[in-house]
Amino acid sequence: MMNYVSGTRSKLTCGCAFSPLLWECQPRNRPMSWTDNTETHILPLTLARRKILPQGKVTEMSKEYSFVLDANGKRLDPTIVQNAWRLVRQKKAALVSKYPMTIRFKKVVEDENCDEVRMGIDDGATHVGIALVQKCQKRNKVLLKATMEHRSDVGKLMTTRRAYRRYWKRHRPTRFDNRGNSRKTGRLAPSIHQKRQAVLRVADQLSKRIRIDSFWLEDVVIDIRTLVDGYKLYHWQYQKPNRLDENLRKAAILRDGCKCQECGRTNCRLEVHHITPRRANGRDTISNLITLCPSCHDKTKGNEEQFAERYYAMIRSRGNNAELKYASHVMVGKAWLRAKLSSRLPLILTTGGDTANKRIDWGIAKSHSNDAICITGLKPEGIDVQEWMLHPIRHQSKAGIKDVIGFRHHDIVAYTFKNGERHEGYVTAMYPANGKRCASLNFRSPTKHCKRVNARKCKLICRPNKIYWLRYA
């Protein structure tokens, strides 16, 4: 209950100091300060879709969609999160999960939803971009974008386990080659297997919540068709005739071993140089391109002829076949993922060069999740959608402490620091109260590993299942 007897505000009141009901309770002599409770006061009026930062800066809040199911579990079209919360408040729907937000209607919906939804996957070694794009009648909507950070500890854990096993096998007669698993064909190393499984797990979690029509996966880095002379360019490239096809650019850089062919620098921006310049009718083919660093590229400007002979000789020395060898290179485990994905839904393969072409044409910044949007091949109207960070949860927990004042390992919690910085993350360690110290938690947010924060001031957000869903603030 509110405590306004003596005109001083109790800390426990939840109401806003400026709400009309409490207006008279404000002591007249107290200067009005707009900093103490501005957020709750303004939010309902004008800034519903804006976020107020602690410093008073206001930014436009990105859109966020909630997945929607009907009473029978039929997957409906997603809706804006604010709309979903309204339905929950009106008791028309129940909340199924908070992260990612999913609601279930209390009635059966008959309408057919026929908009196509594509899931784009940008599969990388350490990060995976994931995006859901809906093809609507007028515009294409990005429903979800996320970046998954793979677990990197599996290799190390396997080595530790091997050491333990070696220890307890010491007194047995030596046997050789007795691990059926390692002789199996097509077997993946556990460190790679878990990465591909994590991608499938996200695909499965999402397809329980939304009807996905097809998976779009970036398969190889470059499209080798573009290396052939006279290859017809994609229609979008006619808009900018001066631009070099990204497939060709990537191919040239890969062929040259990702280093400057003049000075051998590797750790720098790499540019692709036309040996015979375009103004002298030099063609856009791989045999007319060479990789240079910016400073070496500058030196060639205006006097390309001086360098031409030497550069052509450099490329010729590689042999004819070298151009195509690297193009077919695929990452370990990709075939496995491809097989698993195509057994679920239609799978369409794209190339990294095409992704880059689309990204540049559509004016989208490079990131894993934005690449995933481009992979779907649907040009979105806007990409200002809540970005998620995903991380696979380790199945086996070795935690000694199971519970600290209601918090458990892997819980997603929120905590606000004294400077106003709010972090949301998953619990990594727990410390029960002992004598002097109160119960505390460690948790990892997308940007910070917060250590030893007071557990009583943490807020439990949800208990995730298999995958951590975290918001990029």
Ligand SMILES: [Zn+2]
């Ligand atoms: Zn150089």
